[in-house]
Amino acid sequence: MRQSTLEPEANNVPAHVAIIMDGNGRWARQRGLPRIAGHQQGVESVTEVVDACARKGVCYLSLFAFSSENWGRPRQEVDALMLLLLDYLTSQRQKMLENGIRLRVIGDLSRMTQGVQQALVEAVQATSAGKGLTLVLALSYGGRDEILRAVRRIVMQVQGGKLDPDRLDADAFAAFLDLADMPPADLMIRTSGEMRISNFLLWQAAYTELYFTEVLWPDFNLEELNKAFADYYQRRRRFGLTDEQLQL
């Protein structure tokens, strides 16, 4: 299997990058186009950013592709987004296999149609041996919902006598989350000038470095990703400790 060629970075690349891809609708409106045209162009950005992260040696890239709240959008837009997702899975499949990209999906998939669920399961299985970038698509996802589902599973285990509540620490709790075996997000990028995390990766974002840009998602590209990384490399991550402790 061919792995993507790694481009050495001067700094340690963030192991886990999370992106809230916002601004597709505004991008389309500025051009007098239907909203779906913005989503279509957004897929081009997805492709460019996935390739770039794979080349840079990022281990995990989590993309907020469809939130639990997005189900409330007009039916036509929801259907169009699902079609774009299916197209993406088909059109990128070969490239994912060639580049060792492993697909993962998080969220409440039970709300998707059988067809979409099946396509996702197939794509996840087909790419499961990938040794390169893990691409996490957050679909029908909400951070609170992820935590609630974890709590339900924990309660069941406690009630069944399989888990001692006194042994439940942060690591044990995280093992029940959708992203159980992944490191927390190092860098979270949000496009389109909005400065909030909108229920994305709530648990995993506790010490995430946040990067906000005015650029709309369909205009986000390698150059913009490089700017986000350059900003991240300037950050001093203290994880609640003091500068002096970190120098030891």
Ligand code: FPP
């Ligand atoms: C937010 O922009 C974007 C979304 C709700 C969908 C994101 C989807 C894609 C980029 C395409 C499909 C993804 C994959 C992985 C194939 P918005 O519509 O809220 O923009 P607005 O705030 O300007 O209206």
